[in-house]
Amino acid sequence: MARATTAGDVTHPGPPAPWAPRQTYFPKWLFGEWEVESTFTGFRAPLGPRYVDPSLLQAAQAPADLGGIGSSYSFSQRYFSTLPDTLANQARFNLGLLPEDAIIADRAFNTRASSNAYLQDPSAVRSVAYDPRAAPDRLTVEFQRVAADMQPLPPKRVEIYIQNIQAGEVDPVITEDGVPSAASPFWPPPNAPCFVASELCRQVTLGVRQADVQDYEVITAFALLSPGRVAARQRTLIYLEPRDELYFQARGRAVAVYDYKLQYTRVEAPAGANACVETPKDVVQCV
Template structure:
């Protein structure tokens, strides 16, 4: 993409919080691949800088008000991005979102189990999260197990990417989430759109602007009040500092 032209994801981030529809995505096949400058282990600091309930007061999602406690409170954990070949062999049978000319390369992907576990524990506490597992058949299905037998099953259903120059990378993924282990299983849809910037002047640090949008599932009795409009928006400031090997 020509750096001087704004793609739909860049325009979407600029339009926050006036998000009226979901982003246009392609079906999720294989894993999301990242530029080579993501490779390695990072100390990530995530700070919630804004939260919006677009349909309030008519509709506010469960947990929205309690999430205000995280506003402007930095949360830090380690995450990593690795060569796809270093993950379980089962993933190798699934295509990655790469052009044909790059298929002979070893692409960089997120270690979803490692990252999900560390981030969940950073937000909820060490004792609250039992495990985060990625389905051995596909990197797009992740299961988070909490104490008391509760589970969150998250399935990536669609994604899109934009590359702006050599130091900027924008992604969006749509998830279907199911919360199990409660008297009434709860289902919703989640979008995570992230605008990453490499900062060569800061020894390869990365900063990012990230928005998580919550949508009602068609199975929700309130769905037709919202349709494809988000019912909650959370905006984060992310900073990645490389962990130097000893």
């Protein structure tokens, strides 16, 4: 939780352990389809502006109606149930027990929906290729070749490799008098179940005769306010690449920090169900 809220330096989490998961498993209360309202609440360059690409600084300092601090975006997100091929489930199978299900994100749907919202173009993303079983740590995003005004666009593809995942339930911080204490002002809400997920990613953007590489980390802290209502704080951290001139001076510290506030409202389910969601295989799951 501290890395998601600190106003100090945040350091690159490093390579994963050999036994680290390749998939993020979410709590049961995130199951379903959600309407999300995301607000860009803050930006800082902890090591100074010279470590940050000028285009990123310019974008962050833009007015809210042009995508700067204060801008808001709405989109849908989906989380569904699956039977993961984990060591625990393999052991249960060997003992003749039924495997346990887990909640995962519909990364293809979620990436398309959020990208289109942030780019303010409902058709910006042409396709997202993702196989949660064969390659749970890789996505391929293809962008449209035709602009809204029907002008041709150069080909652009993004390969995203999830390199390090850390996730789990977070216990509330308790003071000496037994009162829950927030990790930062008003966060997380007292007594609210909280789950934090960190995903370190390498993004390779492929265009016409060019390939750009960027390492970034997304830390999201979810808090269950009530059934069907979730509040979240999200932080995106940008790290330098070895080819960057100031890479060694940065010493693995994040050079740009973006903060967002998110509100999740679960889509109402049909009568007789608490929550429903359509899976990538067009199967509707309900609980």
